Amino acid sequence: MNYATTFLRTLAVRHKVQTLSMSSAVHENVKNYYGSRLETSDDLQTNAACVMPSRPLPKSACEALKQVHPDVCKRYFGCGLVIPEKLEGCAVLDLGSGSGRDCYVLSKLVGERGQVIGLDMTDEMIVASQKYVQYHQEKFGYSKPNTMFVKGYMEKLSDAGILNNSLDVVVSNCVICLCPDKRTVISEAYKVLKEGGELYYSDMYASKVVPDSFKEDPVLWGEGMAGALYWRDLITLMKDIGFSTPHLVAGSHIVVHNPDLQRKTGDVKYASGTYRIFKLPQNSKTRALVTYKGTVPDCAECFEFDASHSFKTNVQVEVDAEMAAILQNTRFSTDFDITMLDTPDPNQSSTPQYCHLSPFLLADKLGSSVKQCSKTGH
Numbered sequence: 281m282n283y284a285t286t287f288l289r290t291l292a293v294r295h296k297v298q299t300l301s302m303s304s305a306v307h308e309n310v311k312n313y314y315g316s317r318l319e320t321s322d323d324l325q326t327n328a329a330c331v332m333p334s335r336p337l338p339k340s341a342c343e344a345l346k347q348v349h350p351d352v353c354k355r356y357f358g359c360g361l362v363i364p365e366k367l368e369g370c371a372v373l374d375l376g377s378g379s380g381r382d383c384y385v386l387s388k389l390v391g392e393r394g395q396v397i398g399l400d401m402t403d404e405m406i407v408a409s410q411k412y413v414q415y416h417q418e419k420f421g422y423s424k425p426n427t428m429f430v431k432g433y434m435e436k437l438s439d440a441g442i443l444n445n446s447l448d449v450v451v452s453n454c455v456i457c458l459c460p461d462k463r464t465v466i467s468e469a470y471k472v473l474k475e476g477g478e479l480y481y482s483d484m485y486a487s488k489v490v491p492d493s494f495k496e497d498p499v500l501w502g503e504g505m506a507g508a509l510y511w512r513d514l515i516t517l518m519k520d521i522g523f524s525t526p527h528l529v530a531g532s533h534i535v536v537h538n539p540d541l542q543r544k545t546g547d548v549k550y551a552s553g554t555y556r557i558f559k560l561p562q563n564s565k566t567r568a569l570v571t572y573k574g575t576v577p578d579c580a581e582c583f584e585f586d587a588s589h590s591f592k593t594n595v596q597v598e599v600d601a602e603m604a605a606i607l608q609n610t611r612f613s614t615d616f617d618i619t620m621l622d623t624p625d626p627n628q629s630s631t632p633q634y635c636h637l638s639p640f641l642l643a644d645k646l647g648s649s650v651k652q653c654s655k656t657g658h
Contacts (some may be wrong), residue, residue: 284346291362292324295624299451306381306608309373309507311637318322326492330391334582337363338577338578338579339365339578340387340388340389340577340578341363341389341578343388344384344385344388344389345385345455345578345642347416347420348381348384348418348627349384349415349426351412352379352380352381352384352408352409352412353379353381353598353626354379355378355379355381355405355408356378356381357466358468359431362374362382362451362452362453362480362481362482362554363382363385363386363389364449364451364478364480364556365576365577365578365579365583366576366577366611366612366615366632367386367389367390367394367395367449368389368390368391368394368434368447368577369390369393369394369447369564369591370390370394370395370396370611371390371394371395371438371447371449372386372390372394372395372396372397372448372449372450372451373396373397373399373447373449373450373467373472374386374396374397374398374399374440374446374450374451374452374453375399375434375450375451375452375456375469375481376399376400376401376407376434376453376455376456376458377398377399377400377405377409377429377451378400378402378409378453378462379405379408379409380398380405380408380409380410380411380412380427380429380453382451382453383398383409383427383429384412384416384427386427387416387420387426387427388420391426391627392420392422392423392424392426395426395427396426396427396428397427397428397429397430397442398427398428398429398430399429399430399431399432399437399440399442400429400431400432400436401431401432401433401434401625403431404431406429406431409429410429411434413425413427413428414528423616427448430442431455434452434455434456434459434465434468434469435441435459435468436468437464437468437469437471437472437473441509442472442513443472443634444471444472444539445471445472445473445474445511446472446474446511446518447472447473447474447477448473448477448478448611449473449477449478449479449480449482450469450472450473450476450477450478450479450480450481451479451480452481452482452483452485452614453481453482454482454483454504454552455483455484456481456509457483457484457504457507457508457509457635458487458501458502458504458507459507460472460507461494462509462517463520464520465518466479466517466518466521466523467521470521470522470523472561473559474559475559475561475609476558476559476560476561476609476611477525477558477559477610478556478557478558478559478608478610478611479556479557479558480529480554480556480557480560481554481555481557482530482552482553482554483504483508483509483552483553484504484505484508484534484550484551484552484637485508485509485510485511485514485550485551485552485553485640486505486508486509486510486548486549486550487510487511487548487549487550487551487640488510488547488548489510489513489618490505490506490508490510490548491548493547494506494544494545495566499541499542500544502542505536505541505545505548505550508550511551511553511637511639511640512634513575513639514555514599515637517636518557522557522559523557523559524557524560524605524606525557525602525634525637526555526556526557526637527555527556527557527585527586527588527637528553528554528555528586528587528588528636528638528639529554529555529586529587530552530553530554530587530588530639530642530644531551531552531553531554531638531640531641531642531646532551532552532553532639532643533549533550533551533552533642534550534552534642535548535644549640551639551640551643553639553642555637556559556586558586558610560602560605560606560609560610561609564582564601564603564604564605564620564624565601565624566604566620566622566623566624566625567598567601567604567620567621567623567625568598568599568601568603568604568608568618568619568620568621569596569597569598569599569601569609569618569619570591570597570598570603570604570607570616570617570618570619571594571595571596571597571598571616571617572592572593572595572615572616573592573593573594573615573617574593574594575615576615577614580593581593583615587636587642588636600625600626601624605618608617610628
């Protein structure tokens with residue numbers, strides 16, 4: 281082994297040790313912040329837990345939310361909505377499940393045949409969420425619970441008993457911004473998803489790369505601002521790991537209330553962005569003609585797939601190769617008539633701009649900044 285190889289390996293090991301050390305410190309800070317420092321969403325220093333979604337919740341999700349115990353909603357710290365369509369019978373994992381609010385909404389939507397797993401690293405949150413398993417089982421009329429909560433880390437899902445290729449959907453609500461090693465978190469999500477599975481999550485994003493100095497402040501970490509990803513870096517990260525291009529579903533501006541944090545963050549702006557990303561087989565290279573059948577629950581007349589794609593019932597439209605692959609290989613395959621075209625997709629060989637994937641531009645377009653909302657979700 282020559283000197284250059286030895287030197288590079290030494291650097292790699294040193295970087296890994298530094299990353300693990302930082303991750304451990306951040307984990308302890310976040311545990312303390314959310315486990316004992318924050319009692320309710322009112323204690324947050326931004327409006328992240330109170331940002332109204334830039335599109336309404338489906339009727340079934342609204343009805344499910346009304347049935348969630350008020351004490352569970354009280355300790356909700358998310359920054360968006362993580363309720364994708366057509367969940368009946370699905371196996372769903374919630375990364376950083378907190379009080380369990382989203383898990384219990386999902387529990388209702390997946391039905392008794394489905395399964396919901398909430399994963400959190402904080403003892404206090406696991407105990408708090410587990411208290412209401414039986415309550416929601418009885419509330420939903422199930423003969424047995426379909427929801428469980430496990431303690432563990434997003435970076436080590438196998439240690440928490442989560443099997444590879446076992447899940448239909450992975451969701452997360454403003455938690456990945458609290459993790460220093462996002463590549464490992466996203467890679468773990470990719471592993472546990474089945475082929476055709478979906479990662480559907482909301483998170484806090486920054487308007488530019490966050491300075492390293494932010495990462496030395498425990499409050500900025502706890503609020504998600506130190507670990508917020510520059511939104512363009514999300515696209516590169518997802519593609520590198522093997523996921524599809526992220527599809528922006530919703531976006532809202534996040535406002536910092538605390539004057540001291542405003543001073544610390546300077547000209548860095550924040551937004552909540554909800555994206556859906558898929559684990560696909562080898563992408564098709566050709567475009568397709570697709571016709572939506574009107575069969576997705578709550579979407580009889582129109583299926584709003586994301587902020588850029590809206591499929592009207594019985595109206596044929598042409599889609600690019602990646603969207604064709606999504607509609608062919610996911611749980612939505614039975615909801616579309618699909619005719620593949622012979623012509624190759626020119627977008628496959630061009631460099632995409634991705635401006636339409638900015639949560640900041642979408643928030644500007646829809647005017648979805650700060651709005652008053654109920655802290656309980658009712």
